Amino acid sequence: MESISGTIYDKLEEGQKALEQTEWTLARDCFQSVVRQEEIPEAFELLGRAAWWLDDASTALEAREKAYKLYRERGDSRCAARVAIALAYDYHSFRGEYAISNGWSRRAQRLLEDVELSPEHGWVKEWDGNVAIEVEHDPETALRLGSEAVEIAKKLNDFDLEMMGIALEGLAMVCAGHVDAGMQRLDEAATASIAGEISELEVAVNVCCYLITACERVQDYNRAVQWCYNVKKTTSGGTYPLMFFLCQIHYTSVLIWRGDWDEAEELLIEASESLMTTRPAHAAEGMVRRADLYRRRGRFDEAAALLKKAGKKPFRMLGANFQLLAKAALAYDRGQLETAESLAERYLENTPSECRVVLPQGLEILALARVELGELNTASETANELRSIAEFIGTEPLHASACFVEGMLCLGTANYKGACKKFERAVELFEKNENPFQASRARVGLARSLHHLNRKKPALHVLHSALETFNKLGALPEEKRAKTVLKKIKSIPSGQTDGLTPDTFTGREMEILCEMARGKSNPEIASDLFISVRTVERHVSNIYAKLGISGRSARADAITYVHKNGLLKNQNIQSGSPN
Structure with a gap:
């Protein structure tokens, strides 16, 4: 630095002042002018920094790699290490190339081994x-x-x-x-x-x-x-677009939580598209959030397309596991319960148990899928794990999520009083923490529970409240489910099941129906009865047809019929079982 000419020194100083004043373009121009005249590592390093703020990936990487080389030639290990750390971040952020990023980090560590303790x-x-x-x-x-x-x-x-x-x-x-x-x-x-x-x-x-x-x-x-x-x-203000767009992506989580979905969608489109070409690894986060919002609004094909894109290079490094979680939620909303269960299991397997705070969302999807599949024993284990984490972390929204899952489990086992208590608590906590969407989902569960307890009027009241919120948010899948529950409550008097009697079913159908009520899945029933899974599925289809039920809640409705009519108890008596 001491041997450079006065003209170059002045230009270098001008560039440094421009950096301090966040005038990134002027700073880049100054440093480019310097390095065209003389290859100075400090100038290349500062050029890389100015280009970084401008999201000029090619210039930033080229300048920093040149600075690293020149520092090494000078024998300045500390400065070379500093640039190597910056390159580790650049390859992570600009390119989504974790292996190369890791390589630069390891170089920095090696270079610092013989250097006196420094900030680097x-x-x-x-x-x-x-x-x-x-x-x-x-x-x-x-x-x-x-x-x-x-x-x-x-x-x-x-x-x-x-x-x-x-x-x-x-x-x-x-x-x-x-x-x-x-x-x-x-x-x-x-x-x-x-x-x-x-x-x-x-x-x-x-x-x-x-x-x-x-x-x-x-x-x-x-x-x-x-x-x-x-x-x-x-x-805000446009002088550092990277930080603005990253903060914007984070801010959308608050907007989605509070029900400001239109604003969240606008910000996610702006942020993720702005980062798409320059910071693909960070753009992936915006893509996954946007897909999840589209899912909530019933735009399933658009959500699937975004998640497919987020699963490819160069996006997948940061978004891989959360993309898996979003795919599980999408499969659940589409009624693809086995797929949702499998994806949620994979998400949880990929997440170390020590990282407790990212487990609840996966556990919730897994528990809900298992409830609707009739796998009540494993659903109960999952719900207990979610409750344990909620108790350990202690935040009210996690307690609310645990209550919602426990309410759905109570519905599946025909424990309607218990379901009411769980859903009421979930509604209370979600409302307190200003989440209208989740509060309304809990209201639908509460309406179903109240209906089974012959409390039709309060059931309709909470259901209409949920429908109003879903309509306002544009949450089409949940609105459709709520309307299905509303139709059922209005058309079928509480406590009745269309005049069906146990004699309506064949012996094998009754046997399978009772096994379903015991919380067994179709493969488990097939194994216990020494028949194929396909045969079980055919009998289940016939049971649903006779009960006049369909859709995602069909299994839970069938189990409800068993408990309401005491069929499980009657079968135990006929078989001589003490249980």
Whole structure:
């Protein structure tokens, strides 16, 4: 740097001032002017930074790789390591190429082995901790790395690194289920960011993104609303589009939760399409959220197309597991229950048990699919696991989700009083936390339970309330289900089943009907009765036809008929079974 000419030095200084004032284009032009005259590693490094803010991927990567090479030729391992850390992020963010990203991170670590303790030692740990959370779902490793980054920052008196490490610690704690302790760390780091104590802009915004991500994971949307407002205010204005669009994607989760679906859709389209060509790995998150919103609105084909795209390179690195979860939810809404069950199981298998906060959504889909498949024993085990996590994490929305699943399980076992209590609690908690969609789903379950208890008037009241919300949101699949329940309540007096008697069924049909009521699946019934699964399915079809039932609730309705008419008890007496 000391040997460069005055003209080049002036241009380099002009570019640095432009960076400080967030004038990214001017900064890029200045640094490009410098490197055209002389290959200076510092100028290439700064050019990479300016291009990064402009989402100019090719320039950023080329400039940083050149800076790395020149630093290595100079024998400056620390500066080369710093650039290597930036390249690890670039290949992760721009290209979605995890192997290359990992390679740059490992190079940074190797280069720093013989370097005196420096901020770069902390930043490489922070980056690896970020990967542990985002890609590997390993909060224990992320927590360790965050703590090590904080210790390095304290020794070096590096405030930015300290706050970033504290934020990583907080996110890792939340993901492991230690919500209160984790949120305290995240609130502290985010406050330092908003207060202007953090000097680097990207660090300030990343700290807030960690906090909002944690809020999403545990559905603490009241806290998320407060921070989203501040982060949006900080990143609006067009000078740093990456941070604005990433925050916009996170903000849509709040909008979807609160029922502002039209605004959420507009923001997701804008953000994901803006990031599509430059930051595909981050665009994948927006694509999956958008697909999930389309699913809720009954736009199944559009949702499936987006999820298919999100499952391909270069998007799938960040979106793979959450894309799997969204596919499970889509299959469930389409009535493809076996597929939904299989996809939810795969999602849970791919998620380490230590990362508790991302398990509930998969457990909910799995439990609901099993209830509707009549696999009541395994559904009960899944519901218990969901309840255990909800109790451990302690947030009200997770308690509400657990209550909803338990209500559906009670419906499947004809425990209508228990179902009423569970659905009423779910409605109360979802309403308290301002989620009209989930509250209305719980109301439909409550209406079904009330109807079975011969309380037709209150059943119709809560059902009409749910229908009004679904119509307002444009939640067509749930509106259709609610209308089916409404038709059933209006057309069939409570406590009756179209005058059917047990004699309506053949002996084998009655046997299968009772096995269904015991919570056995079709394959289990086939195994117990020494017949094929196809034969069981044919008998089940005949049972549904005689009962005049169809659709996703048909199995639950058939089980309800068994319990209402005491058929299970009668069969046990006839067979001589004490049970």
